[in-house]
Amino acid sequence: MDASNSPGRKRDTAQGRGTNQSGMRDHNERLVLSLLRQHGSLAKSDIARLTGLSAQTVSVIMRELEEEHLLARGTPKRGRVGQPSIPMHLNPDGAYFLGLKIGRRSCELALIDFTGKLRRMTQRAHQYPTPAETISWVVDEIAAMKENGLSVEWNRIGGLGIAMPFQLWNWADTAGAPHGAMDGWRERDIRAELSSLCPFPVYLQNDGTCACGAELVFGDTGITGDFLYFYVGAFIGGGIAMGGRVYAGRSGNAGALGSMPVPGPGNSYRQLIDVASIHVLESTLRKAGFDAQFLWTSPEDWGDIDDHFENWLTEAAEGLAHAIVAASSVVDFEAAIIEGWLPRSLRARLVEEVQRALDEKDSEGLVLPAVREGSVGRHARALGGASLPLAERFLIGAPFNIHS
Numbered sequence: 001m002d003a004s005n006s007p008g009r010k011r012d013t014a015q016g017r018g019t020n021q022s023g024m025r026d027h028n029e030r031l032v033l034s035l036l037r038q039h040g041s042l043a044k045s046d047i048a049r050l051t052g053l054s055a056q057t058v059s060v061i062m063r064e065l066e067e068e069h070l071l072a073r074g075t076p077k078r079g080r081v082g083q084p085s086i087p088m089h090l091n092p093d094g095a096y097f098l099g100l101k102i103g104r105r106s107c108e109l110a111l112i113d114f115t116g117k118l119r120r121m122t123q124r125a126h127q128y129p130t131p132a133e134t135i136s137w138v139v140d141e142i143a144a145m146k147e148n149g150l151s152v153e154w155n156r157i158g159g160l161g162i163a164m165p166f167q168l169w170n171w172a173d174t175a176g177a178p179h180g181a182m183d184g185w186r187e188r189d190i191r192a193e194l195s196s197l198c199p200f201p202v203y204l205q206n207d208g209t210c211a212c213g214a215e216l217v218f219g220d221t222g223i224t225g226d227f228l229y230f231y232v233g234a235f236i237g238g239g240i241a242m243g244g245r246v247y248a249g250r251s252g253n254a255g256a257l258g259s260m261p262v263p264g265p266g267n268s269y270r271q272l273i274d275v276a277s278i279h280v281l282e283s284t285l286r287k288a289g290f291d292a293q294f295l296w297t298s299p300e301d302w303g304d305i306d307d308h309f310e311n312w313l314t315e316a317a318e319g320l321a322h323a324i325v326a327a328s329s330v331v332d333f334e335a336a337i338i339e340g341w342l343p344r345s346l347r348a349r350l351v352e353e354v355q356r357a358l359d360e361k362d363s364e365g366l367v368l369p370a371v372r373e374g375s376v377g378r379h380a381r382a383l384g385g386a387s388l389p390l391a392e393r394f395l396i397g398a399p400f401n402i403h404s
Contacts, residue, residue, distance in 0.1 A: 027396070028053060032061050033070065033090070034396040037115075041074050041089035062088055069156075070094035070114065070394075090115050093151075095158045095394070099386025100138060101207060101379075102129055102164035102190075104175045104234040104279070105296045109141050110382040111152070116218045116390075119152065120145055121379060125296045128177035129168070131184040135193055142198075159201040159389025162191060163210035163381045166252075171235065174279065203388040207231075208255065210384025211376075212239030212246050215337060217387045217395070220375045225334035228327050228369065230257060230320060231380060232340030232350070234296075235277045240331070244397065260326060262319040275319035278341060281312040299341050299378050309346065313353055320350075321357035328366050339374025347373055 031051055036042060042050075048058045065071045072091040076084035094114040101108040107129065111120040122141050126133070146154055165171065172182040191204040205213075212229040215221070230238040239255035240247045247254050258273035274280065278295060285292040285308055294302060302309070324336045338351050355371045376383055 028057065028061055029065060030394060030396040032058070032065065033394050036071070036088065036090050037395070041087040043077070043085040043087050045085060068094070092117060093153065093156070095156050095390075096152055096154075097158050097386040097388075097390050098142070098160040099210075099382040099384065099388075100160060100162045100164075100194075101210075101382040101385055102134055102162065102168070103207065103381070104128065104165070104168075104171055106234075107134060107137060108379060108382040109138060110379060110386050111145060111150070112383065112386045112390075114390075114394075116383070116387075118379070118383070120150060121382070123297075125293065128172065128175045128182060129185075130182065131188045131190055131193075135190065135197070138194065139197055157200045158393055159203060160194065160198055161210070161385035161388030162194070162202065162204040163207040163385035163388075164190075164204070165208075165235070165237070166206050174235070201389060203385075203392065205385070205388055206237075206252070207233075207381045207384075208237030208257070209239050209246050209248065210388070211237075211339060211380040212241055212255065212384070213391070214376045214380045214384035214387055215339070215374060216241055216244065216246065217391060218376050218383060221335070221337065221372055223335050223337075223372070226331060228257075228324065228331075228333045228336040229255070229374075230276075230323075230336070230338050230340075231374075232276060232278060232316070232338065232342060232347075233381070234279045234282075234341070235273050236340075240327075242331070257323060257327075260323045262322045272319050272323050276316035280316075281308065284308050284312060296341075300343055302343055302346065313346075313350060317350060317353035317357045320354045321361055324354070324358060324369065324371070325361050325363060325366065328363075328368055332367060333369040335372050336369045337372050337374050339376065339378070339380050341378050 032047055035047060035050055044055065044058050044062055048055050051058070062071060069091055071088045071094070074087035074089055076086050078084040092113040092115045096114070096119070097112050099110040099112065106123055106125045109122050110118060112118055124137055168185040169182045191202050195202040208231055211231040215229060226242045228238070228240060230236060236258045238257040258271065260272045261269045262272050262275055264270040282292040282295055285305060288308060290305070320338070327333065338347065338354065340347055342350065351371055351373050358368060358371060374380060
C-alpha cells in the first residue's frame with residue numbers, strides 16, 4: 001500500500017457537503033467516514049443522499065476506502081425491487097490510535113481501534129508526575145503491548161495523542177510535590193521527545209479539552225446542541241462544546257472551569273477546583289487516617305467512605321451548581337455533563353445532588369441546562385487523547401484544535 005494511503009496519512013479539515021471537483025477526494029473520504037462513524041453502517045445510496053455526491057463518486061470512494069481496509073461490508077439487504085443493497089461500516093482493524101493521559105496522580109495509556117473500541121488500557125499511579133519517568137513508562141508500555149500478542153497490526157497505528165494539564169509545573173504545591181520536583185515540565189517538550197521515540201505522529205492537547213472532545217467523538221448522550229462539560233479528577237476541569245466543536249477561545253484557555261469562582265465560607269469566594277476536586281476528598285481522608293491511594297488505583301470501588309464522601313459530595317454539588325448557573329447566564333447550554341474519576345454509582349449520586357442544588361438556585365431569567373452523566377466513562381481523558389490523531393486524520397471538522 002502506498003504511504004499516502006496509510007492510516008497515518010494527513011487529511012484536510014474542511015467541513016460541509018461533498019464536492020465532485022477533482023482534487024477534493026480527501027474531504028469526501030472524511031465526509032463518508034464521519035457519516036459511517038455517526039450512523040454505524042450505510043448503503044452507498046444513503047451516503048449519496050446524505051452528502052449530495054453522485055452515486056459514481058460515492059462508489060469510487062467506498063471502493064478505495066475498502067481497498068485501504070478502512071471499510072468492511074455488512075450483510076446484504078434485499079428491498080422490494082432490484083439488487084440487494086450492501087451496507088458498509090468502519091473496519092475496526094482499519095487503524096488504531098494511542099491515547100496518553102498524564103495526570104497529577106496517575107497516568108493512563110489507551111489503545112483504541114478505528115471504531116473507538118478500547119483494546120487495551122494500562123495505568124500507573126504516582127504521587128506526582130515527572131517527564132523522565134512518564135516517558136520511560138510510555139515507551140515500556142507500548143513495547144509490552146506489542147509483545148503481549150494483541151491482535152493489532154502495529155503498522156496501522158495512526159498516532160499518539162497526549163492529554164495533559166497545561167503548565168503542569170504550576171500545580172506542584174497542590175499535588176504535594178517537593179520544591180522543584182516538577183520543574184522538568186517547564187523545561188522539556190514531551191510531545192517532541194515522544195515524537196523522536198515513536199514511528200508515528202504525536203499530538204498534544206489539554207486534558208479537560210480532550211475529555212470534552214471524547215464526549216463529542218465517542219459519546220452517546222443524545223445531546224445535539226451546545227453543552228458544558230465537567231471532568232471531576234484530582235483537580236476538576238472541563239470544556240465547552242459549541243457547534244459540534246470544543247470551544248477553545250482566543251488563547252486556548254476557554255472552559256477553564258476549575259478556575260470559576262464559587263461561594264465559600266461566610267461571604268468569601270474560592271475557586272471550583274478547591275471544592276469539587278478529588279484531591280479535596282483525598283486530603284480529608286488522609287486527615288482521618290485513611291491511605292487514600294485507592295482513590296487513584298481503584299476507581300471502580302472506593303469502599304466504605306460514606307461519611308467523608310457525603311461531606312465532599314454536598315460541597316462539590318453546591319459548587320458545580322453555582323458554576324452551571326453562572327455559565328448559563330452567558331451561553332444557553334442544552335446540557336451540563338458531569339464525568340469523572342469516580343465509581344459509576346458515586347458519579348450518579350453526584351449528578352443527582354447537583355440537579356437538586358441547581359433546582360434550589362435563583363435562576364430567574366435563565367433557562368438552565370439538564371444535568372447529565374457522561375457517556376464515555378472515567379477514561380475520557382485518555383480516550384480523548386486517542387481521538388486527537390483519529391480526528392486529525394479521519395474526521396470531517398475535527399472537534400478541537402490540535403497541537404502537533
